[in-house]
Each structure stands twice: as C-alpha cells, then as structure tokens.
Amino acid sequence: MSIIELLASLSLLLVPLFFYLTRNSWSRAPSKSNPKSYPLIGSSVAIFANRNRTIQWTSDLIQSSPTATVVLRRLLNDSRVLTGNPANVQHILKTRFCDYEKGSKTRQTLFDFLGNGIFNIDGDSWKFQRQVSSHEFNTKSLRKFVETVVDTEVSQRLIPILSTAAANKTVLDLQDILQRFAFDNICKIAFGHDPAYLLPNLPEAEFAKTFDDAAKISSERVATLFPFLWKIKRFLNIGSEKRLKEACSDLREFARNIIKEKKQELSNKPSHETVDLLSRFLSSGHSDEDFVTDIVISFILAGRDTTSAALTWYFWLLSQNPEIEIEILREIKDKSESPVYDEVKDMVYTHASLCESMRL
Template sequence: MIQKLLFSLLLIIFPLLFLFVLAKKSKSFSRKKPSSSSPLPKAYPLVGHFFAVYPHRDRRHQFSAEVLQNSPSATFVFRGFFRSRRVLTANPAAVQHILKTNFPIYQKGDSFKVPLSDFLGQGIFNADGDNWKFQRQVSSHEFNTKSLRKFVETVVDTELSGRLQPILSIAATNKSVLDFQDILQRFAFDNICKIAFGYDPAYLLPSLPQSKFAVAFDNAVKISSERSTTMITIPWKVKKLLGIGSEKQLAIAISEVRNFATNIVKEKKKELSEKRSLESVDLLSRFLSSGHSDEQFVTDIVISFILAGRDTTSAALTWFFWLVAKNPRVEKEILKEINETSETSSAYNEVKDMVYTHAALCESMRLYPPVPADTKEATSDDVLPEGTVVKKGEKVTYHPYAMGRLEALWGKDWEEYRPERWLEMEDETNKWRFVGRDTYMYPVFQAGPRICLGKEMAFLQMKRVVAGVLRRFRVVPAMAEGVEPEFISYLTSKMNGGFPVTIEKRVETESN
C-alpha cells in the first residue's frame, strides 16, 4: 500500500519538476513586457499556457493586464493542465453579465472558498447562496444607520488627532524615514477593530509596537492568499495534512486570530448582558443585540469586516499618497479644496464637499485598485456577451487592475494620473461636479448584488485622513531617483517592501 502511494506521488512530482525546469529556462524571454502589437500567449498540449504564465507568477496582475490589453475583446481564455480553462476579462459587458445579469450562476465556488475557509470560515466574503443572502441582509441593515456613521467619524477623528498626526509631527521634527504603508495599515487596523469589535488594539503608537493579533492576521492573510492563487494546489494540501512549513505557520496564525476574536465576542456578550440598554454602537454589539448570538457566525463575519476595513483603505491611501506626491499640481488642487471646505463646513459637510479629493481617490484606485482581481465559479454552462463559452465548474476572473489600463475605456492618456477625468465644471457655480462611472466599467467596489457595503464608510475614512494629513504635512517619498514602487497583491494590493517617506510640516502660507 505504501509503495503504491509513493509511486503515485512520484508520478505527480516528476512531471511538475520537469515543467518547473522548463519554465525557469523560458523565464528570460517571457518576462519581456509585450507591446500593443505583441502576440497573445501560446498554449501547448497537456500543459496549456503554463510556459507563458509561470514565469510571471510574481507579477500576475501586470501580466494579465498586458494580455487583456492585447486581446481584441478584452477577454482571454487561459488553458491549464489537461485542457482545464480559466476565463479572464476586462470587458464591462462581461463584468455586468457576471456580477448582475447572470449573478446566480457565478458564485465564489470551492476554488475560492476552500483555500480561505480556515481563515474566514463562513464569513460574508467567503459565503454563497442562502448563507450569503442572510449575512448580507443582516449587515446591510447595520451599515445603513446614522449612528454607525457618526461612530465611524468619531473613531477616525480620534485616531487621526490622537495618534496619526502626532507621529507625523515627531517624524517631521526628527527628519526620520517612515514606512507610510505600515503607518496607514496600523491606523486602519485600530479603526476597524474599534468599529467592528469596540476594541482598541493601540497598534498605532509612537513606539510602533508589535501586536500578536495584528501579526497573526497578516500571516493568515498572506498564506491564505498564496493558497488561493497557486497554480498547483497539491503542495499546500499535503503540507496541511502533514502539518509542516507554511501550513503549520498558517494554523498557528489562524488559531491566534480566532481565539482572540472569540474571546472578544464572549466579553462583549457578557458586557451587553450586564447593561439595561445598548450603549455601544460597534458592529459586534449591533449583531449580538439584534439576536445573532452564535459565536462562530459572529466571529466569522467580524473577521471578514476587519479584512475588508483594514487592508482595502490602507492600500488605497498608500497608492494615493504616492501618486499625489508625484503630481504637485494635483496636490495643490486638493490642498486648496481642503482649506476652502474646512473654513465653511462642518466635519460631515467637509467630507461631502471634497469633490476634487473624491475624484483623486477614484483615479488612484483606477490605477491601483485595492482588490485587483476577483474570481467566480460557474455553476452551469454559460456564454459571455462577447461570445466566450464558459463551462460549468470553470473559473471566471474579472480584472479591475486591467480595466483601469484599457485605452478603450479611459482614452490614450490612461497612464496619466488625472482626477479631472472624473469631473465637470458647473457653469452656474464655477465649481467642480463629480461624474461617476458605470460600476461595471469601474468595479473597484464590486457591483451588482455584492457591491461593497462599506463603500461610503471607506470614502469617509479616506477623505478624513487626506484632509487631516495634507492640511498639516507634505508626504515626500524617500526612494532613489527613478525608482517606482512595485505593485503586488495578496488578498489586497500592497507596495512591495513598503512605502518609505519623510514628513515635512507645511508653513502657514502654504496651507492657506
């Protein structure tokens, strides 16, 4: 029996080693960026597009964008081992078809849910069908309350004035270099833990402390993401079975996250049982007070919200501050708007009136979306609007990162960071008016029935941070001349190696 098992493993491993060696040999010419006239990747019998895809495994989103730029329909079918297929699209009609028209057909599917289930459980971002509908209904009700919005404003402003601004002031005085990506992640982590749990991890302090929960959360995100994006699933499944390597690390990280979260749920239950009325307005208190007392259900959904609230807003702001620093004209316009609105508006209206800043944030997410690609699995045979056949069980990926780089959608100047493409000047008031784009052309917050519940909350947080930072400081990238950050992605996008910056205090004449 053991001999048969070893023989079967050898039959799997030797072909994979052979393919790995060949792929390494093809690396030198496959990494070249294709021009607009470059041929599309070539498929081979049995291995499909493996030789084209494997050398780009560390830049898969950039490679996918290049392929879709060269595809006439902005849709391409990647072929895998033994005639398996994966459909990739940046076509807005196809995106609408997937996310709205034929929404019931395109689900998360096991290929997405299984790699992430240990970490996210049955939370809303890892759920399908009736489970998803129920969580969506519950969450939607809790998000659409004025009290939650006010709570979010209070949390953000407290973290901004009490922690972020003092840290930036110290850095400016000491002329020290900060990893601004790390700072923004810490800021977002404190915020979302307060909003979701009513718990303050105090992760953004001048000492930049380590937090077991935050570090474990990072590890769980990274390794779970690697699971979900790998071309070959056997290695991680074997490592999980044996409890070794990255799977051992993942198990430790998930245990830390879930134990921490479960303890908070228990403490919150106890706290609420001792109160006569609901005083807390965090999401956990809302869920528990509305009758949803199952600890695993509540823990799963709150962990999902932490993932969404921490990584997406910090990713969006990291790329935003880099783009603004590279474009002084845009920074000047944003600063002008911040100063004008702060003189005449309340905190609520200040955010509402920051039209140019809103456009600048949308433009930065066009080029660097927090979630660069999203994959669904077909539950039955289908045909996309441009004619691509999708078979039951096949994966279909729509690609916001590639969509933001299509000339057909954004014009010949698509590479430029230009917030004005989102704006029109009103003749009567001589002020900018924001002009939104179709959500299927710009699915950065998804679209259709699964459109992001936290979209407005995210813009509220980001605008408050932008105003609070740029009004007082200039963020200056501390990179070598000509060096640009590398876009990478786990479950959400990041700058590879962080975002080193120096901070400069603005003089009064500059900020007025």
C-alpha cells in the first residue's frame, strides 16, 4: 500500500472518530454559567485558567445557572456535572443514591489515600461501614459525645486558649484552633484516642500536616486535566507523588498504632464496654488490618475538616452580623441552667443560624 493510500485510510478512520469525540463539545459562545467549549478539549482552557480558584469559579458558575447545575466538558469529552440544586442533591445522595457509584476511575485516583474506606467504595462494603458507623451516631451516643468528649474539650482546652488570647490581646489562627479541636474530638469519639493537639502550647501537629498533604495531593489528582501525568510521577516516585506515598505511609502507621492499642484494650475488658466506633468495627469480626486502617483514615477525614471549616465560616459570618450574635448570646444565657445536652438540644435559634451558615 502506498503512503497516499495509507493516509487516505487513516483519514477515513479519524473523521468519524473526531465527530464521535466532539459530538457534545462543539465550540459555543460562553455564558456566565457555561464557559466556552472547544472540540476535543472541551472547556479545558477555562478550567486551567481558574485552577487556583476552582471552588470560587465553579460556585460562580452554579449561581449563574438558571438550574443551579452546570456541565464542565474536559479533555476528550470527559464531562463532570456540578450542581447546587437541592432537588438534584437529594436525588443523588438520597432518593437514587444506589445509582450514583464512585466508579472505578475515582476509586483508582483516591485509593492510595482512602483505600477501601467508606468514601471510596460502593456496594456491600459501603453498606456495612455505614451500618456500623450509624450506630455510633444515635441519640444515646451523641448525648454521651456532647456531655463528655465535647464538653471536656471545650471547657478544659478551647475556652482557656481563647480566654488567654483575649486577655493578652494576641492573635490566633482560628481555623488552626478549630482544626485541632475537631481532630481531638473525632479521634476521641471514633477511636477512644486523645491526640491532645489542643493543648495551651499548641504542640506541633505533624500528623495533621501530613494528613493535609495527602488530602491536597489526592484532590489535585481528581482535578487534573491530564491524569496520565500523576500516574507517570507515581511510577517514577518523584515530585508530589513521592510526597503522597510518604504521607500515606505515615498516616497508615499512625492508624495501625491506634488499632494496635485498641485491640490490646479490648482484650482486657468485656465487649459490652466497647463504645467507640473503632471498637465496634473490631468487635464485628473484621480483623483485616488494612481494611480497618482505611476506616480510621476515612473517619478522620469525615470529622476533622468538615467540622472546622463549618465552624470557621460560622464565626466569620457572626463577626459580620452582630445582631445575630446578640440573639445567640441571649439564647445561650437563657439555656445555661440546663444539663449540657439539653442545653444544646434546645437552642433553636443557634441551630437555625448554623444551618443557614452551612447553606450559605
């Protein structure tokens, strides 16, 4: 076959392939809710241009969309749906949750960090982890959590640190303080382990920094336009992938030490005294250390950044709305004679303000 004939044959193959890959990504005029999309590369230009402000940019797109939903087309028509529509969120996370799996691509991308933990798994394993963990968040457990763990952490650690800073007029990094507060809390209630990060001297939180690095690099994997790049770096063990490997190794060592301590503790006391989440998993017969390690890492992720981010945002909003702060303080004073759990449970205005903060 001559070169000309070969090129002609390749052209016949490439033309339909081109149309297939670009069937949904022909260039169209950009709008506030739809960045310009091109053949083959989709909206990769806009995604790359906004890579350092992704959250703000995508939030702006969603807010500008009449349906509060946008589709971002990436390289080779790899599409992602972003939604802020409450009906869509309920459909995805509740009504038809079983239809929206993480998928093999996501699991592969996050596996080094999350393994087979609840945030990175589907099917029976997900159901089992959710079933066991849900027992930990019933009314009785939450009451114990508030009356013992949180109350102690607030009264003996958080308030003294804030009071000292106020008296000395020193500046605190509130987000760092609340991350330490949340980390101590989640470790105590989930694993019965006190890392004691919220001490007056604010000890070096090396584990927390390592956890942040692992989460950040894993998130960058998800967001990258060219997944093959992180796979090459992982294969060569260089750059961010080398740091991720080291961070994950440290995290798993930390988790294994907690598991080892908990197994020793369980061997020395009756099973009915197993009150924390890790104890429940170990008592359910799961002795696979890697599996339980994945669970530990997932629950640290679930309890640390979510709580601290929500509280940081909440206090910033209060600082901008002093009239709301006055109402909350009034409610706290009115309820302060009640037992701790009842006091918190009956704070209707404070509850509403927290919900509104999270909505915003």
